[in-house]
Amino acid sequence: MFVLDRHGDPLDPCHPARARRLLAAGRAVVVRHTPFVIRLKDRSVADSTVAGVQVGIDPGSKHTGLAVFTDRDGSRAGRYAIQLDHRGGAILDRLAARAALRRGRRGRNLRHRAPRFLNRTKPTGWLAPSLQHRVETTLSQVARLTRWAPVSAIHVEKVSFDTHALSAGRPLEGAEYQQGTLAGYEVREYLLAKWGRTCAYCGASGVPLNLDHIHPRSRGGSDRISNLTLACIGCNQTKNATPVQEFLKDKPALLAKILKQAKAPLHDAAAVNATRWALWRALEATGLPVHTASGGRTKWNRFRTGAAKSHTLDALHVGHLETVTAWPSAVLVVKATGRGTYCRTRTDRYGFPRLRLPRTKHVKGFATGDLVRATVPTGKKAGVHTGRVAVRSTGSFNITTRHGTVQGIGHRHVRLLQRADGYGYTTHPETRQGAAFPPPPEGGDIHAGGT
Template identity: 80%
Template structure:
């Protein structure tokens, strides 16, 4: 649990049991509901010993893992775990839709308007909005964690896959993580992500997978990443040194799919690589010490500690470490939902207005997206429902909980927990250790 002093300055995080004890004794009050933050009434940061915490970041295309941990002599102890779900895909879809509408207007026989797009230029370092969103939301949560915890250093995975090294088929000189105990981790992890952690030939998943040469080396095939795939042990042994065209001559559709996929880049890796320098510069601007590592180093760390694969655990294992003592059993899943829209109408599939949106968003003291607790005493919906609220001017609200949506709750039964901040919050169990 995050702890603030009476002036709002961050103190060392504490355990949930001790936080409950402070709240029951009246020494602390709830500062924020999610993530849970308490504020002490009788202590200041000047009179407290604050060892500080580190933040690990595992950037991703769809999800970013964030871990808050303490470190002593290379041993880490996880204190808090976050999984940040981005909405870059939704932003990209909306921008594509807007571009299509504008393109249609330009091609119609409308009154003439001088073109304005010919003189538009992009500034240096420009990122597409769907990519910039990933950097902005990650930095937003780094800033929040710095307000709630005494962050003294940041560990970030600056590149998930070194695509230059992978395409070259040889290690880069001077890249330490590509040598010694980390040899092969970059290539294998890239192939597992690209082929969906399933055999390229039979589609089986959850089985041991070997790296297979699509065009065998004995017949002139290279070690380039474009000639590699993953295959289960039976398929790998059956194919052996057979050319892929001969091995799959009875399944031409699968052959065409494999040959097409080997030429396609890993889209998620491309998105992460496109934003890595922007995220690095933004983190560097905070003034905190920044340590970087690769995805191969993270996977190697997890293999040594026996941790399962998850975004938060990847963030905990970023960079150089000796061992991990433990981590939280629960992960807070933070979903970027946005803050609504300026549109006053909702169109149908043909673009005609279907309904009107109210100008005022606040109804009965609530706004869509607020985190609430609904205590319904009787009826079909009797019980306690905690989640994000969808408001209506009639006073009949919907509450979206982790189990689904509960519709038609009267506003008199709803109480505020936290105002809307553009994010939705749920929790999930953290993955256990690998056997």
């Protein structure tokens, strides 16, 4: 649990049992329900020894993992885990719908403002709204963590794959991660993502895959990433040193597809990498020390510690570490839901208003999205219901709990726990620990095969 001193400055997090004892003894008060934050009445930072915590971030396209942990000479212990669910897809759909409505209105000979296409410039570092949303929501969560915990450093994946390491063809000077066990991990992870964790020749998935040289090395083929693909053991052994043109002479369409895909970059990784760079620049502006690493190193760290694959465990394993001693048993899932809309009408299929919404979002002191607890004494809905409320102007609310939605609860039975902040909160168990040396997930292991 996050702990603040009497002035609101962050102290080291404590165990939930200790937080309950402090609240029962009257030494602390609840500041926030989710995530749970308490404030001590009789202690300040000056009277305490604060060791500090660090934050690991694993940026992703749909989900971002955040881990709060302590670090003692490379030995990490996870204290809190957050999975942030983005709404970039919803933003993209809304923008596409708005553009379609505007194009439709312009094409119906209606009076409208002339389109302005030549007077709009994009600033340096501009990102599409669906991408910028990922940066801003992640930065917002980091800002909250720095208010609730004494964060001393941030670790973030700056790139999914170290493309310089992929194309250099030689060990990079001063880059220790290129030596020893990690050598080749960047290449393997890149190829798994590029070729969809399937055999390029037969399409087999969920089986061990080998690295295969499209143009065999024995015939002058190079070790560059553009000459590598994935092949199952059977296809790899059958192809052997045969030129790919001869091996696929009866499948010209597949041959053309493989040759084209081998030269094409990984577009999805490029988009995610652009978001990660923008996030890194925003984190640098906070003034905290920011340490960067690649996704390949994160996977190697998980491989060494035997941790399973999850967004929050990836965040815990970002960067340089020796071992991980513990991680939380539960993950707080934070879903970006937005704060509603300014528009107080609903439109028809042509974009014209068809009905009106209430002029105000607050009803009886509550707004849709607030976290509430309703205690109903009698009737079919008798009991305690805790969840997010959807208000109605009649004063009869709907409350969505983890067990479902309870409709028609009178506002007199409802008590506010926490104002809506644009996010929805749930919890789920953390992924169980894997084997001591688990194979890479989703598609089996990659062996250094090929010719």
